[in-house]
Amino acid sequence: MKDRLQAGDELTVRRFTVTFRGGERPLGPQQRSAVVLYLRSLVNSEQVDRFMLLPLLAGEVPGQGNLEEAIADRLPASSLKRTASLDSTVQAMLAGEAVLLIDDAETIFHIAAQQVAKRSPDEPEAERIIRGPKEGFIEELDANVGLIRRRLRTETLRVTRLQIGRRSPTHVALFYLDGVANPQVIDTVRQRLGAVDLDTVPNSSLLQALIQDSPWTLFPLMRISERPDTVTRELSNGRIVILADGSPSALLVPATFWDLLKTEVDYAYGPWVATFYRLVRFLGLLIGGTLPGLYIALVSFHPELIPNRLSLTIAASREGMPLATLTEMGGMLLVFEIFREATLRTPPAIGQAVGVVAGFILGQAAVAAGIISDIMVVVVALSAISLKVVPDFEMVMVVRIISFGGLISSALFGLFGLGLWGIVLGTHLVSLKSFGVPFLSPLAPSQSGGWLDVVIRAPLFLLRKRPAHLGPQDPTRLGSYDQPEPHRIRPGAEGRNTAKQPDGKKGG
Amino acid sequence: MVTDRRQVLTIMLLLLAIALTGCWDNRDPRNRAFVTALGDDGLLEVTFQIPAAGQLRGSAGGGGGKQNQVAFTTVTGRGENFAEGFARAQASVSRELYLGQMNLLVFGRRLVAKGLQPLTLELARTPEAVTCFYAMADRAKEALATAPSVEPVPGVYIRSFFESVEVRGRFLQTRMWKLYRGLITPGRDPFMPVMETTGGATRLAGTAVLRGDRLAAVLDEEESRGLAWLLTGTRREALTVKVGGRAYALRHIESRVTTRVHWEGNRPAARAYVRITAEVSAPWSHLDSETLNRVEAALSNHVQEEAGTFLKRAQRAGSDPVGFGARLLDADPWRWPQVNWDREYPRLHLDVAARSHIYGTGMRK
Numbered sequence: 121m122k123d124r125l126q127a128g129d130e131l132t133v134r135r136f137t138v139t140f141r142g143g144e145r146p147l148g149p150q151q152r153s154a155v156v157l158y159l160r161s162l163v164n165s166e167q168v169d170r171f172m173l174l175p176l177l178a179g180e181v182p183g184q185g186n187l188e189e190a191i192a193d194r195l196p197a198s199s200l201k202r203t204a205s206l207d208s209t210v211q212a213m214l215a216g217e218a219v220l221l222i223d224d225a226e227t228i229f230h231i232a233a234q235q236v237a238k239r240s241p242d243e244p245e246a247e248r249i250i251r252g253p254k255e256g257f258i259e260e261l262d263a264n265v266g267l268i269r270r271r272l273r274t275e276t277l278r279v280t281r282l283q284i285g286r287r288s289p290t291h292v293a294l295f296y297l298d299g300v301a302n303p304q305v306i307d308t309v310r311q312r313l314g315a316v317d318l319d320t321v322p323n324s325s326l327l328q329a330l331i332q333d334s335p336w337t338l339f340p341l342m343r344i345s346e347r348p349d350t351v352t353r354e355l356s357n358g359r360i361v362i363l364a365d366g367s368p369s370a371l372l373v374p375a376t377f378w379d380l381l382k383t384e385v386d387y388a389y390g391p392w393v394a395t396f397y398r399l400v401r402f403l404g405l406l407i408g409g410t411l412p413g414l415y416i417a418l419v420s421f422h423p424e425l426i427p428n429r430l431s432l433t434i435a436a437s438r439e440g441m442p443l444a445t446l447t448e449m450g451g452m453l454l455v456f457e458i459f460r461e462a463t464l465r466t467p468p469a470i471g472q473a474v475g476v477v478a479g480f481i482l483g484q485a486a487v488a489a490g491i492i493s494d495i496m497v498v499v500v501a502l503s504a505i506s507l508k509v510v511p512d513f514e515m516v517m518v519v520r521i522i523s524f525g526g527l528i529s530s531a532l533f534g535l536f537g538l539g540l541w542g543i544v545l546g547t548h549l550v551s552l553k554s555f556g557v558p559f560l561s562p563l564a565p566s567q568s569g570g571w572l573d574v575v576i577r578a579p580l581f582l583l584r585k586r587p588a589h590l591g592p593q594d595p596t597r598l599g600s601y602d603q604p605e606p607h608r609i610r611p612g613a614e615g616r617n618t619a620k621q622p623d624g625k626k627g628g
Numbered sequence: 629m630v631t632d633r634r635q636v637l638t639i640m641l642l643l644l645a646i647a648l649t650g651c652w653d654n655r656d657p658r659n660r661a662f663v664t665a666l667g668d669d670g671l672l673e674v675t676f677q678i679p680a681a682g683q684l685r686g687s688a689g690g691g692g693g694k695q696n697q698v699a700f701t702t703v704t705g706r707g708e709n710f711a712e713g714f715a716r717a718q719a720s721v722s723r724e725l726y727l728g729q730m731n732l733l734v735f736g737r738r739l740v741a742k743g744l745q746p747l748t749l750e751l752a753r754t755p756e757a758v759t760c761f762y763a764m765a766d767r768a769k770e771a772l773a774t775a776p777s778v779e780p781v782p783g784v785y786i787r788s789f790f791e792s793v794e795v796r797g798r799f800l801q802t803r804m805w806k807l808y809r810g811l812i813t814p815g816r817d818p819f820m821p822v823m824e825t826t827g828g829a830t831r832l833a834g835t836a837v838l839r840g841d842r843l844a845a846v847l848d849e850e851e852s853r854g855l856a857w858l859l860t861g862t863r864r865e866a867l868t869v870k871v872g873g874r875a876y877a878l879r880h881i882e883s884r885v886t887t888r889v890h891w892e893g894n895r896p897a898a899r900a901y902v903r904i905t906a907e908v909s910a911p912w913s914h915l916d917s918e919t920l921n922r923v924e925a926a927l928s929n930h931v932q933e934e935a936g937t938f939l940k941r942a943q944r945a946g947s948d949p950v951g952f953g954a955r956l957l958d959a960d961p962w963r964w965p966q967v968n969w970d971r972e973y974p975r976l977h978l979d980v981a982a983r984s985h986i987y988g989t990g991m992r993k
Contacts, residue, residue: 420654423662424728424756428784431662431729432679438657445656531654540642 121157124210132160134173138222139180140187149180152187154222162216164235171197171231172220188227191220199232211289236260241267244346244368246513251388256346261291261365267348268295272355276300280310284327284364287319292327295351295361302358302591305555309360309373324364328371333553338521340514341554343375350384358592360555374557374590377549378574380512381405386577394577401509402575408507409519412449413526413538415499420445421534437493446531448492452500453524455482561589661703661723665783666757667734667768674713675704676725677772679781699780702773710750727756731787733804734768734823737843744811744841752808760804761790764836764843765823774825782830786823789832800835800852800861811841815953815969819855822846837947845945847938854938857931858900858950858980860885867906869926876923877910878986889956896967897977898952902931907988915989928982935980943974952976 125131134156141149156172158165175194182190192200201217203209209219209228216234241263243249244256257264265279276298283289292313296306312331321327325344332341345351346368351361354372362371372379381401386394419438423431441448459478466474483501486492503523510516522545529537552559562570567588572578584598665677679700703725705717718725739747751757763786765771772782779785800819810818817838824833835852837844847855853865865880883904890897906927908915915923942949953973957964 419657422728423657423660423726426729428729428731428787432781432784435657435660435662435679441658446654534654 121206121210124206125159125213127159130160132156132158132163132165136173136177138176138191140190141180141182152223152225154220156218156220157213158218158233159213159216162214162235163218163233165233167197167233167235168218168231171195171233172218172229187222188225191222191225191229195220195229195231197231197233199230201230201232202227203230204228238263241348247345247347247350247384247511249383249385249388252384253347253349255348257348257363257368257370259366259368261293261363264348264363264368264370265293268351268355268361271348271352272297277355282310282313284313284316285319285321286317288321290321291365292321292324293363295355295363297355297358300356300358300586300592300594301360302593305374305557305591306360308555309362313362321364322366324362324367324369324371327362327364333555337548337552338518339377339549339552339559340380340512340518341375341552341559343372343379343512344369344514345372346370347384353384353387356586356597358586358590374555376554376557376561376589377559378563380515381510383511387580391577391579398575398577401511404506404509405519408503408510408516409523410526410538411499411503411506412453412523413530413541414535416445416449416527417530417535417538420531425535434495437495440490441493442491445496446527448496449500449527450524452492452496453503453527456500456504457520557589557591562587655724655726659723660726661721662729663725663727663783665732665734665772665786666727666730666760667736667765667772673704673706673736673769674710674717675702675769675772676717677702677781677783678721678725679783700775700782702769704769710747727754730756730760731783732790733757733760733762734771735762735764735820736768737764737766739768740764740820740836740838740843742842744838748808748811748841751804758803758805758808761787761802762804762807762820763823763832764820765825771823771825771830774830776830786830790821800856800859810838810949813951813954815948815955815957815964816951817844817947817949819947819949837942837945837949839945839947844947845941847941850934851938851941854934854936855942855949857883857902857935857982858885858938866909867927867930869923869930871919871922871926876908876926878906878923878927879909881905881907881987887950887952887955889952889959891960892977895977896956896972898955899978900935900950900980902935902980902982904928904931904982904984906984906986908986909988920986920989924984924986927984927986931982931984932980935982939978939980943976943978946970946974948973952978 122131136154136156138152138154139149140152154176156168158168172195175196176191181194188202192202201212203212204226209230212230213219216232216236217230218233220229220231238260239258241255241258243254247256255267257267269277269279274297278294278296278298280294282292282294284292294306294309294313309331313327316327316330318326318330328340328342328344329335334341343354345354351370351372355361359372359374362373381398386398418426419434423434426434438445443451459475463471463474463478483497487494487497507516507519510519525545526538526541529541531537533540549560550558550564558565561567563574569585570588573583573587581598581601581603584601585595586592586597588595661676661678663676663678667675667677677700703717703721705713705715705720707713707716714725733751735744735747763771774782776782776785779788800821807818807820810816817840819835819837821832822834822836824831834849835847835855837847837855855861856865860883867878867880869876869878883902885903886901888899888901890899904927908923948969953969956967956969
């Protein structure tokens with residue numbers, strides 16, 4: 121065992137003797153030597169002492185004959201497992217279990233006594249909301265399963281555990297609601313996960329790259345969330361969730377383009393507020409993706425399309441600038457990306473100072489020095505800020521890259537080039553699929569009623585059906601709904617029940 | 629096979645795209661001279677008004693100090709025709725003269741007197757000129773070189789001035805495409821507002837009416853208003869009528885005009901019905917119904933008079949900007965060829981019947 125693990129000092133070995141009084145051999149107590157092995161870094165030694173060593177050292181182990189049964193009866197741990205192979209024993213030790221070996225016995229006993237540094241389930245940074253639950257997944261799979269189970273107290277919640285990783289097996293859990301999720305999609309997910317032949321799985325995002333439909337695409341074909349409430353909602357919509365041990369990010373499949381623009385907040389407020397902010401998000405996406413290209417196209421190719429005074433203002437701001445519009449815009453966007461990366465890598469304490477230097481001082485100084493025009497700063501800042509409304513972080517970066525593409529095609533062919541770029545992207549988007557579900561559904565291909573929760577967010581009582589494009593087994597989410605009867609309270613009529621009777625007419 | 633053809637087609641379309649537009653159309657604003665106004669004095673002189681972008685920046689920056697600075701320049705080129713004038717003017721500026729932001733076309737009086745035809749035929753091939761406002765000035769070059777008091781660039785100033793409702797109601801103005809239409813429609817003559825530069829300021833003073841493509845007469849303000857009544861251009865015009873020694877200020881709301889053409893024996897005659905709606909803006913005390921009737925009658929009279937004055941002048945000049953001839957052609961296309969409209973129009977029996985309705989009298993119904 122020592123040779124296999126090569127763990128040196130970390131491997132704790134405790135030798136002792138078990139006294140056993142068997143029924144079959146009435147010769148008196150027998151002495152057997154035993155050893156407890158575990159990796160100190162993974163195991164809580166107190167638990168091992170309490171549930172493994174103490175019961176066996178406290179006195180003689182009584183038994184009806186079989187030594188192994190007698191020992192199993194003696195150990196009070198509920199997690200007690202028995203194996204016979206050395207390989208699985210090594211795996212168990214690496215997973216944080218303590219192992220008991222007894223001289224002359226074929227069975228090896230393990231108990232789970234893991235001790236892992238855990239953080240509390242704090243609200244995820246990237247998915248903060250004002251109203252609603254403030255919990256987030258952590259790096260421990262069992263805790264995450266618990267967070268989901270607590271929200272979905274139904275026996276139809278199926279949790280399938282797989283082990284992925286040739287060299288270091290990692291637990292991966294697959295969640296779905298039986299009778300809701302589409303069985304074909306479940307099979308596909310299972311099949312693809314089973315085919316993953318990765319040696320280690322440090323992060324669930326690696327699985328995403330290996331199991332998504334189009335490995336070459338720019339777009340993320342899965343939604344990632346660290347919120348148990350989002351995961352619960354999507355499970356009940358008929359989606360499948362993949363969680364890997366050691367990673368707080370849940371993969372939600374199948375995902376559509378529109379899912380990447382949804383947030384949990386959409387369901388925390390009324391339909392009007394939610395719809396308005398969803399539209400704002402779309403607008404932000406559009407501005408962030410097209411504004412740099414549009415500016416180049418309008419200013420360099422089609423100035424006649426700009427209103428009179430604005431064109432003069434732009435001309436005035438471009439006057440005397442040493443760089444061509446494209447160089448200026450491309451340079452500014454690149455510099456912005458560099459700033460973004462730089463502030464991301466900077467510790468928060470000085471990150472703010474870096475931000476001020478980057479954004480304010482450099483921007484202002486460059487304009488004052490006459491290197492870049494002030495309108496260009498406005499355009500670049502606007503396109504950068506607009507993208508911040510997109511909730512999915514990967515999507516933000518994708519749209520950034522798209523905007524560079526739009527910039528280049530606009531610089532080559534003007535508005536026509538921008539249109540062409542739009543067509544190329546549109547064609548690509550409609551060709552994408554996420555686990556068999558078209559990426560742009562339910563709008564393309566369109567599904568009746570599908571738009572109710574896409575661009576707008578209809579009142580919840582209209583969202584009676586689960587998303588049809590996911591092919592759920594049980595299409596109905598909300599059963600019957602009756603609008604509450606209005607009650608009228610008469611002032612002055614104290615002590616009497618003045619509420620309108622439910623059999624009364626509606627209105628009033 | 630099908631895929632091959634499709635691929636070829638796609639590639640061809642993409643190549644075609646490059647032919648439609650390309651990097652060679654890319655021109656940085658630094659290298660463009662945005663022409664805001666164009667003047668043509670005929671006699672081989674074309675003037676372009678170019679805002680000096682660098683100076684606009686100062687005035688746009690706000691604050692003060694540079695408010696009175698002239699932020700534009702003019703370039704003049706001489707040539708046999710517009711294209712040559714353009715080329716010569718272009719040769720004297722370092723930047724490309726760019727007509728896409730042009731607002732205003734000013735025709736010099738001498739050019740209009742000589743006839744617009746050669747120039748308009750050339751301009752019709754300049755798509756940028758189609759949506760421009762146009763006006764006539766004594767000398768286009770001077771009109772374009774005059775700095776306005778509010779805007780830093782006169783072309784922009786004139787445009788916003790033209791677009792203001794009050795000005796539109798008093799001096800009818802239209803875009804170039806309507807001028808083209810007026811030039812080619814039988815039985816209708818074009819008109820153009822007259823720009824006057826006095827004491828370093830530009831204003832509109834009257835309307836020029838054309839006969840064919842030549843200047844026929846310049847109407848004064850009253851006659852211009854008469855034309856505006858008949859072409860329903862009047863908008864929010866402040867009107868004052870006197871009844872019983874008291875002045876009533878009215879504000880025009882809307883008017884409608886119907887023209888009818890009929891035959892008096894062998895000769896055509898025409899009548900314009902004008903219905904005016906106005907509201908009382910002062911005095912604020914209420915009108916009784918008798919006064920109201922008198923005010924309404926006075927307003928109708930006022931309109932009839934102004935329109936009548938205009939018609940007399942127009943008939944004398946032989947110009948038909950209202951388009952009675954076109955109306956006759958519509959109504960009686962078979963007899964039109966027998967009518968010598970140029971001869972008939974000056975002695976045509978034309979009259980105007982106005983009816984007005986006044987709101988806001990303070991009377992309760």
